[in-house]
Amino acid sequence: MNDPTSASVDLPVPEGKIFPRNLTARADHVVRGNPSGSRPESGVDNCFPGLEFDQRNLEKAFxxxxxxxxxxxxxxxxxxxxxxxxxxxxxxxxxxxxxxxxxxxxxxxxxxxxxxxxxxxxxxxxxxxxxxxxxxxxxxxxxxxxxxxxxxxxxxxxxxxxxxxxxxxxxxxxxxxxxxxxxxxxxxxxxxxxxxxxIADRARYLDPDGVIDPDVYRPGDLTRSLCAPWQYDFRECGCYYWAASKPDISSSSDGVYRNLNFQRRNRATDPPEPDIPTIRGRSAREFDHPALIANWNVLPVVLNGREDDSMELPDWSGLKPMTRAKVIHELERLAVVEHALCLEYLYAHYSLNAPAVLDPAAHDPATPEGARVRKIYAAAAEVFSVAVDEMRHLRWVNEMLATLGRPLRLEPPRPDTVIQLQTGRRFELKPLTPEQLDWFIAVERPSAVTADPQGIDGMYVKLHETIVHRPELFPEADRLAHLIKLIIDEGNDHYHRFTAVKEHLAELSPDDYLRPLRTDPDTPLDVQLVELSALNYTMLLGALEATLKRGDTAGGVLIEQARRTMFNLHELNHLLASHGVAPRFAKLPAAPVPAGEGAIASASGSVSFPESGPAHAAGPELGDGQAVLAAARACVAVRQNIDALAVDGVRAMMTRHQADTEALIAAFSPR
Incomplete structure (x- = not known):
């Protein structure tokens, strides 16, 4: 603390009041000695070499x-x-x-x-x-x-x-x-x-006024050796760092040769020189800093992980732009399509006979059985990751609808939902047979490959072009174009993920990797688990809709509840699949439960759902929170039934899930 200094502030300062002695922080002008880009309090990453200043240059006078x-x-x-x-x-x-x-x-x-x-x-x-x-x-x-x-x-x-x-x-x-x-x-x-x-006391670096000492650090001292020009940064920084978007490892343009060092000096060999795993050896094969500054233009464009300067989007300039009403109509259709694809991918994931978590000790890749399980697990992980992306796409499409002032579209897809207009392909939950996998690859194939503007990816590109080039119709163009671009970029990745799934399963027959799934549970435990899965699905949709309706006011709390519910649903469905029972994605059709009345009970004390397929009976609106609360409270009764069965290994799951359900009830209960 410092004693107040006369005339140093506008108002009287209480005795012992802490106030800034740092002249730079208090000055209304630029103080000699501290360039604005080198102030530690505003720095993003002041380290070595750093973005604002290099700390090695500060400690040169330690x-x-x-x-x-x-x-x-x-x-x-x-x-x-x-x-x-x-x-x-x-x-x-x-x-x-x-x-x-x-x-x-x-x-x-x-x-x-x-x-x-x-x-x-x-x-x-x-x-x-x-x-x-x-x-x-x-x-x-x-x-x-x-x-x-x-x-x-x-x-x-x-x-x-x-x-x-x-x-x-x-x-x-x-x-x-x-x-x-x-x-x-x-x-x-x-x-x-x-x-x-x-021997001496460590230097303080600052002068008595709190300014980086200009007698010790001359202009330019702190910023020398930064990542400049940009090629230095490009050469120095690796994955997930600045610049994070640059490629480090790429594939050849035809995809045949993988794990290529994007910055390799030798670019004339055929086949191309593969990367090596050691840092020192890799560095010796790369462009050094001067070479990269002089020869950066020889580095190719990388699209979809491949080195190829020739790749470009097809020319659809002749397509007729859409009206605002047509754009809204297409987004409403695509919301249902994204939901349908998410469920198809999830069902396909559960149909693969793979463990929920791979045990490296139990599945030794050196053994035939261990190698087989690992291949199936790798394929299952890819499919699940795409399903999670589709859930995110469902959210983004609904964000666009909300931006355009339209109601959200989160209802489960109907059996007559058409996913691909040009083929009439309808929504259907099927195991991941080779034919179903080929369908997934076809539906996710990028428009740059098919040159088909009527495909799912092509439709997003057409929407993007319309919104960007018709700002008079779309004052919300910046937000809409950003969300559409995210979906297009992830769609390209989905195509490659599904082709990777095909590679994982290429040497196996469907009998090796598929598990049979029946639609009707035949044990008391599976009956209760199916009902609990449907309740979680209802809670997930309700939490997601409430989050989107509230927008920024939700503060991330509701989206976190949706995320937890989604992974609880995934764990339940994995358990059902291991029992040979197909997941049932059904919305709660019953009326809401008043607070304190427990579950919506059937004769067995649990919730009644249709025998199979998505439900469409009338019920409370998801977004008002009543359906979420009803489903969450109903979960309590179902978990009690499951606990009464005393099945080893299931009770612990129920305890974990109950904690998440209680948090969701607290988030949706009136305050």
Whole structure:
């Protein structure tokens, strides 16, 4: 805390009030010393090399009076003597390089000693030896130094091959010298500096006004060595980092050769040179920084994971643009189609005879049975991931309808729902036979391959073109175009995922990977599980609709409840499939239950549903929360019935799911 300073603020400051001493934070003008892009409080990623500034350049002055460069693999080199204890001990810039241009003899940082965590006592401060460390690795230790006394050892040998501080006597080690404040400089008979031990308090970096000290850091010091130009960033950063959208590993244009290093220097071999798994070996085969800056234009475009400059969308410029009413009509149809595809993919996933979770120990790939199970599991995982994407597409299409002021479309698809207009293909839940898999591949085939604007992907492209080029009809164009583009991009990925499924199952017959699924449960447990699955499906649709209706006001709480319900539904259906029972995607048709009245009970104490297929009986609207509450409360009675059966392994699932259901009831109950 600081005492109030006269005339420093507009209003009186209470005694002991905490107020900013940082001149930069309080200034109404740009303060010399802190460029706007280098202020740590506003930085996205201030590290090495960083986006705003390189922290190695900040810590170059960690030891007062010395300037140290941490950027090199051979070690950390002392670049300048600017005063402090080094100058007081007679060290000057002339001591920094005593060799010749042919044989330079620079001065390196050999060791650092100081506290890096608050629980370390002064007498136990660690010593970090530069031996076998790059400059970057030693910088990590310097970066962690706490304010207080620090000792450094300097010497002529590059830090990575130096003796560190090990050559100091054990009874007179570096930390003992640090605590005693014993500086020492060693020179040979000719007065040439050979080594030095220096002690000082870690630098603060800021001047008394809270500004990065302009006497220590000159303009450009903090931002040198950033990711600039962009090719440096492109070369330096790998997967899931900046720039995250760049490819690291790609396939050949025909898809035959995979795992190619996108930045490989040798691009003339046929077949192309495959990538290798080691970082150092890979780096040696890539364009280095200067080569990438000079030759970036030889890198091909990568579309759908393949290197191909020739790929482009078909020309549909001659198609007649749609009206606003037609766009809305198509989106309403596509909402039902996305829902239908999601259920078809889920059903196909459950039809595969694969475990819900793969046990690596139980399925050794070296054995025929282990290899078989792993192939089926890999195929099942791909199909499920596409089904999850389709649920997300259902959400996005409904977001577009809400943006256009239209009612949501989340009702389950009817048996007469047409998925593909040009073939008349209707919605039907089928196991993943080879014929069904071919259908999935066909329906997800990108329009750039088929040049068919009437396909699902082609229809989204046509919608996108209409919305973008007719802003007078669509003032909501920015939001709509963004959501459509997301669906188009994921649709391209679905095509490749299903072709991968075909590869996983290519050497197996349907008898090897399909499980028979019956529509009617024949045990008391399966009867209850089917009813519970249908209740979860109802809760899922209701939570999703309530979230979309409330928009930003939902705060993410309801969408989280929908997500949990979706995975509980998935776990239940997996259990049913393992019993040979097909999942039943049915909406709750009964009237809502008043609070406190328990479940909508049948004679057995559970919920009554149609024998098979989606339900369409009249019932409460999903979005008003009543159907969700009714289904959630009904789940309690069904779980009680299941618990009474005392089936091993199922009770724990019921307990986990009940906690999620209680959270959903709390979210939807009136406050």
């Amino acid at each position: 030891f007062p009076g010395l300037t140290v460069d941490f950027h090199h693999a051979s070690g950390s080199r002392v670049l300048a003597v600017t005063g402090g204890v080094a100058a007081a001990q007679g060290i000057t810039d002339a001591d920094l390089d005593t060799g010749t241009p042919q044989d330079p003899q620079p001065l390196y940082l050999w060791a650092v000693c100081g506290r890096t965590t608050v629980d370390q006592a002064e007498e136990d401060a660690p010593v970090f030896h530069a031996t076998e460390r790059t400059g970057l690795e030693l910088w990590r230790r310097v970066h962690d130094l706490l304010p207080g006394r620090v000792a450094v050892v300097l010497g002529r040998t590059p830090g990575s091959t130096s003796p560190g501080a090990f050559w100091l006597p054990d009874d007179d080690g570096l930390n003992v010298r640090r605590m005693a404040g014993r500086n020492e400089v060693g020179r040979d008979d000719d007065g040439v500096l050979e080594w030095a031990v220096l």
